[in-house]
Amino acid sequence: MQSRLPILIFALAMAAIPFVPGMPPFWIVLLDNIGLTALVAMGLVLLTGVGGLTSFGQAAFVGFGAYTTAVLSTAYGLSPWLTLPLSLLVSGSLAVLLGLVTVRLSGHYLPLGTLAWGLGLFYLFSKLEFLGRNDGISAIPPLSIGSFKMLSPGSIYYAIWVAVIVSALLTMNLLDSRTGRAIRALRRGHVAAEAFGVHTPRAKLLVFIHAAVLAGLSGWLYAHLQRAVNPTPFGAQAGIEYLFIAVVGGAGYVWGGVLGAAIVVVLKEVLQSYLPLILPGSGQVETIVFGIMLVALLQLAPGGVWPWLMAFLPERTRGKKPDTSLKLEQRTRASGQSSVLLQIEKARKQFGGVIAVNNVSFDVQAREIVALIGPNGAGKSTTFNLITGVLSATSGSISVLGKKVDRAPPQEIVKLGISRTFQHVKLVPDMTVLENVAIGAHLRGHSGPISSMLRLDRADEARLLAEAARQIERVGLAEQMHQLAGSLSLGQQRIVEIARALCVDPMLLLLDEPAAGLRHMEKQRLAALLRELRDGGMSVLLVEHDMGFVMNLADRIVVLDFGTKIAEGPPATIKTNPEVIKAYLGVAA
Amino acid sequence: MNTTIMLFLVQDGITNGAIYALLGLALVLVFAVTRVILIPQGEFVTYGALTYASLAAGQMPGTAKLALALGIGAFVFDLFVARKALHGRLIVRSFVANIVLPAIVLALTVYFASQKPPVAVCIALSLVIVAMIGLYLYRIAFQPLAHTSVLVLLIASVGVHLALQGLGLLFFGAEGQRGPAVLSGSFTAGALRFTGQSITVYGITIAFIVGLWLFFGFTLYGKALRATAVNRLGARLAGIRTTLSGQIAFLLASVIGALSGIMIVPITTLYYDSGFLIGLKGFVAAIIGGLVSYPLTAVAALVVGLVEAFSSFYASNYKEVIVFMLLIPVLLLRSLAAPAVEEEKD
Numbered sequence: 001m002q003s004r005l006p007i008l009i010f011a012l013a014m015a016a017i018p019f020v021p022g023m024p025p026f027w028i029v030l031l032d033n034i035g036l037t038a039l040v041a042m043g044l045v046l047l048t049g050v051g052g053l054t055s056f057g058q059a060a061f062v063g064f065g066a067y068t069t070a071v072l073s074t075a076y077g078l079s080p081w082l083t084l085p086l087s088l089l090v091s092g093s094l095a096v097l098l099g100l101v102t103v104r105l106s107g108h109y110l111p112l113g114t115l116a117w118g119l120g121l122f123y124l125f126s127k128l129e130f131l132g133r134n135d136g137i138s139a140i141p142p143l144s145i146g147s148f149k150m151l152s153p154g155s156i157y158y159a160i161w162v163a164v165i166v167s168a169l170l171t172m173n174l175l176d177s178r179t180g181r182a183i184r185a186l187r188r189g190h191v192a193a194e195a196f197g198v199h200t201p202r203a204k205l206l207v208f209i210h211a212a213v214l215a216g217l218s219g220w221l222y223a224h225l226q227r228a229v230n231p232t233p234f235g236a237q238a239g240i241e242y243l244f245i246a247v248v249g250g251a252g253y254v255w256g257g258v259l260g261a262a263i264v265v266v267l268k269e270v271l272q273s274y275l276p277l278i279l280p281g282s283g284q285v286e287t288i289v290f291g292i293m294l295v296a297l298l299q300l301a302p303g304g305v306w307p308w309l310m311a312f313l314p315e316r317t318r319g320k321k322p323d324t325s326l327k328l329e330q331r332t333r334a335s336g337q338s339s340v341l342l343q344i345e346k347a348r349k350q351f352g353g354v355i356a357v358n359n360v361s362f363d364v365q366a367r368e369i370v371a372l373i374g375p376n377g378a379g380k381s382t383t384f385n386l387i388t389g390v391l392s393a394t395s396g397s398i399s400v401l402g403k404k405v406d407r408a409p410p411q412e413i414v415k416l417g418i419s420r421t422f423q424h425v426k427l428v429p430d431m432t433v434l435e436n437v438a439i440g441a442h443l444r445g446h447s448g449p450i451s452s453m454l455r456l457d458r459a460d461e462a463r464l465l466a467e468a469a470r471q472i473e474r475v476g477l478a479e480q481m482h483q484l485a486g487s488l489s490l491g492q493q494r495i496v497e498i499a500r501a502l503c504v505d506p507m508l509l510l511l512d513e514p515a516a517g518l519r520h521m522e523k524q525r526l527a528a529l530l531r532e533l534r535d536g537g538m539s540v541l542l543v544e545h546d547m548g549f550v551m552n553l554a555d556r557i558v559v560l561d562f563g564t565k566i567a568e569g570p571p572a573t574i575k576t577n578p579e580v581i582k583a584y585l586g587v588a589a
Numbered sequence: 590m591n592t593t594i595m596l597f598l599v600q601d602g603i604t605n606g607a608i609y610a611l612l613g614l615a616l617v618l619v620f621a622v623t624r625v626i627l628i629p630q631g632e633f634v635t636y637g638a639l640t641y642a643s644l645a646a647g648q649m650p651g652t653a654k655l656a657l658a659l660g661i662g663a664f665v666f667d668l669f670v671a672r673k674a675l676h677g678r679l680i681v682r683s684f685v686a687n688i689v690l691p692a693i694v695l696a697l698t699v700y701f702a703s704q705k706p707p708v709a710v711c712i713a714l715s716l717v718i719v720a721m722i723g724l725y726l727y728r729i730a731f732q733p734l735a736h737t738s739v740l741v742l743l744i745a746s747v748g749v750h751l752a753l754q755g756l757g758l759l760f761f762g763a764e765g766q767r768g769p770a771v772l773s774g775s776f777t778a779g780a781l782r783f784t785g786q787s788i789t790v791y792g793i794t795i796a797f798i799v800g801l802w803l804f805f806g807f808t809l810y811g812k813a814l815r816a817t818a819v820n821r822l823g824a825r826l827a828g829i830r831t832t833l834s835g836q837i838a839f840l841l842a843s844v845i846g847a848l849s850g851i852m853i854v855p856i857t858t859l860y861y862d863s864g865f866l867i868g869l870k871g872f873v874a875a876i877i878g879g880l881v882s883y884p885l886t887a888v889a890a891l892v893v894g895l896v897e898a899f900s901s902f903y904a905s906n907y908k909e910v911i912v913f914m915l916l917i918p919v920l921l922l923r924s925l926a927a928p929a930v931e932e933e934k935d
Contacts, residue, residue, distance in 0.1 A: 054740055112875075115869070119869065119909070119913045120909070124910050236869075243744065248744075288752045288756055290751060291755065294744070294747070295749060299734060302734065
């Protein structure tokens, strides 16, 4: 929900620059280069800074874009405007191929994997006959509108910067949407996002394609600016350079990519033209100084220049409250005759030789609060993970409304109306409470990435945010709605997780130690909320260590010890059960 | 293809593979301990090789001066960090380690360079010079960033690579160089001719693999390094100085890099920028080894060397394409086999 005014001013300023009297033509060339680089860096911001996927291979996608138009417009004489969609298509579809191989890689495999295919593709460009080997392809026609040919750097300037600003707007729209929230959740690991129905591999592939298409666009423009292509600018060095442009600018921010491009392009130019005057006669001095400056810059501002600059601006008041009168349609309930919501039969989970859950059976009925208790290491959280599909059971079965869901992934479980919170809070700390909670409603929205970019998703989006706001008010955090989730106390973050789980419109709520870190009054309020939910028709299964809280709240208690169920019953009988007392207090009691 | 050619290719592949194995080991080591993906590893290779070749040719290598310059930088960083609690012993220790040591080495280099020293002296000097460069680089470029993300460290590593490569051109010029064989002479066994050089390569690689295994398995420092690799904070709480671990890792990496360079330069002509590609092939091996396993990395490196040798015979144009694309199926297998584990980042 950012104001568009600064962008408009920026666009007008960029449009006015060529008309400034006495503007050296060379500066326009520099600005052209900045724009081309910024496009690629912007894609990397989304991919690396936001999505957490580091890629060294972006230069190869620039190459795909450039070579596609080069071949088609020279050898086949196609109009450059016809080759634009084809360039983007080639970059995009190769991104699908390479992405399928790479995005599933975790941690450091990913950047190194991209480095490897980036290099491989570079050598392929320089060896293939129809791409002109090392000489490349020349005599590419310029862009033209009617009889006006964009031959000079000044005339293609507008094409480049329109592309940059439009891409920035589309990218920012994408980030501020249902799909965008899923992408922004990627960097924090996949378990939380998947628990609310996000297909993380698909979201990763999506950002990968987005970044590749932006790179392809840059390549297409590059080919028609230079009117010749050769393999050199698409090699591994260039791929590395794009990445550090994004990091220098501020890898988490769309405009950081543009700023980084400006800094690096200008810096290189200045070093190249002025250093020889200071240190004459020596070879690659600018590379040396450039490398040193890069390291120094990172030591001074490891987060990049953009956030460092933004810190000087007065803090803006964050977004307005969504209109909570908008209703989100309810999830369609699975029709089941049985009143047994969840049935666990002889569930067993082994990790190597350790039996974390040993043939545990219990059920949860409709409108019931069941507590799962036991000493540390009893297997409570593992049981939760079995129910929600994060882990699959070694043996035994789990059924929801009489239907077996043994091998179902988390995304399928949440569709059945089972939502959860986590023992170790899994929120995205640099997103607001509202945005975090809205992830819970992911499955209840429908807008895809394209409609988000084009802002066709606003009605859908408003309903999602309204639902999120309603649930935040319900759990009593309306005041904190627009604060960053990471700035809340741990207890409050747990409550945010409950609001997020409620956004699913669940029939069964799984809460993993919801009262930990809460003060006495807050616990009472939580207990009241859970009773209200039960009376409204929801069931709750919770793991909790606070016995006072559990005994007053639960309708039924299941006790685990070393993975085995040792007791089950209403609170009054559990309190006096000798087995339970033994498990908690030792034999003597 | 006849047997002779095949045996020749296998031999060539194993020799190159052994070098990649060494580099792959160093990369794994540095990454595990410091989380730095050491792109300048290739520069350690060229610096080692070209310093050795220059010395052997009776020229003064600029790297000795660089070591002193970096040492002065490291000294300044030490003083700056400790500015609130400066005391005599610290200053003296830092002064000796960062300034006196490289100054002595520089003096020795100047002395020997003028009189074509024997091979052993050249090797020793080259190793010491590059080792110091590695050590001081860690102090100046990476130690201040030790708390940041892998990505920031990676970009810093790129910066260091650019600076070192530029300096390499300055020191050694654009001309390629070759050095004298470490071990001259050769013998034949059947159709195969073994040169002293290739025997040296095998010997040193095996010695290093065994050495690293002993170091990590049986010494306190080795265990401290492994502890740092697993959990930095935990290691610090147990009293391990993580900076020291980082220094040891960089020291080992630079020595391994320089040694690899010295072993290659009698076989192939090296240029100031050759290191990058050689280092990257070490990377390929390291990735196949998953950046964690030393034996797997060594085996993978041999495979990379063999693939390279055979593809240079069959499709020399596509040699690099094949070597780097080799990774794709490996990564695919790894990703399919990868367990669904949660990673907590940042």
